[in-house]
Amino acid sequence: MPWRRRLYPLLLWLTWLCGCSRPSVVTTPTPTPPVAPEPTASGEPPLRLLFIGNSLTYANDLPTLVQQVAVAAGHPVPMVKMVAVGGYSLEDHWADGAARAALDQGGWDVVVLQQGPSALPESRRNLVTWTQQFDPAIRQIGGRTALYMVWPEGYRPAALRDVALSYASAAASVDGLLLPVGEGWRIAWQRDACLPLYGPDQFHPSLAGSWLAALIIYGEVYGEPVAEVRLPVTASALRLTPDQLTVLVEAATDGVQTARLSLEQRASLDYTIPRCPR
Numbered sequence: 001m002p003w004r005r006r007l008y009p010l011l012l013w014l015t016w017l018c019g020c021s022r023p024s025v026v027t028t029p030t031p032t033p034p035v036a037p038e039p040t041a042s043g044e045p046p047l048r049l050l051f052i053g054n055s056l057t058y059a060n061d062l063p064t065l066v067q068q069v070a071v072a073a074g075h076p077v078p079m080v081k082m083v084a085v086g087g088y089s090l091e092d093h094w095a096d097g098a099a100r101a102a103l104d105q106g107g108w109d110v111v112v113l114q115q116g117p118s119a120l121p122e123s124r125r126n127l128v129t130w131t132q133q134f135d136p137a138i139r140q141i142g143g144r145t146a147l148y149m150v151w152p153e154g155y156r157p158a159a160l161r162d163v164a165l166s167y168a169s170a171a172a173s174v175d176g177l178l179l180p181v182g183e184g185w186r187i188a189w190q191r192d193a194c195l196p197l198y199g200p201d202q203f204h205p206s207l208a209g210s211w212l213a214a215l216i217i218y219g220e221v222y223g224e225p226v227a228e229v230r231l232p233v234t235a236s237a238l239r240l241t242p243d244q245l246t247v248l249v250e251a252a253t254d255g256v257q258t259a260r261l262s263l264e265q266r267a268s269l270d271y272t273i274p275r276c277p278r
Helices: 002-017 055-072 090-096 098-104 121-140 157-173 181-191 207-222 242-256 263-267
Strands: 048-053 079-084 110-113 144-148 177-179
Touching (some): 048 055, 144 157
Parallel strands (some): 048 110
């Protein structure tokens, strides 16, 4: 009907404005009090990581993938917890209270914050504002704030520059860590435009997309070379060719290197995403 065709663009615009797409499935893992981890024989205590986000965090259980990468790299099993609700922004999490309750339990080394793409100017302001709201609570329990940079929906690849600048701005505003996953996706696509990083809905990550995210998060949180990690997953399990898996690991390595770019340097990067010829 004509009125429905007119209404649809408005609904899309409202979705973009909140900085996230709301999937039909809503999941809220319940956080439990952290237990002080025991140091390993090497004396290295396991890191404790709290993830606060939405479906881009709980898709493919990203925290567990980060855990697996750390173990594959020879570290003790990190303690990971997740408070993630489909479609939530950081503002939603603050109002909901579950994320703050998880923070108040204390003991987190790094707290990873994530919301939707946040490419629009008002969404960027929202991301920065609520990152700044969370940061004192994170510092109070001895943790470090980290921003998990995501990516735009498949139908608007040109928004990737603005997504990157929004997350970089939020991290810079609190002197936090930037986990530049969106940059890794950009680099991967610029080397292989057919790399299947999106899932079927062209927004949430495929398993390969989540592994790329996990490698970049590991590389920045642990400060160690991604290329030296022996991946605990095969190319076929990710529906990739061996060459594509090589591209994925190299993109993660180079993506981590973008974490400390200034906003001016980041804005000057080439964000052109080529089309897959298939």
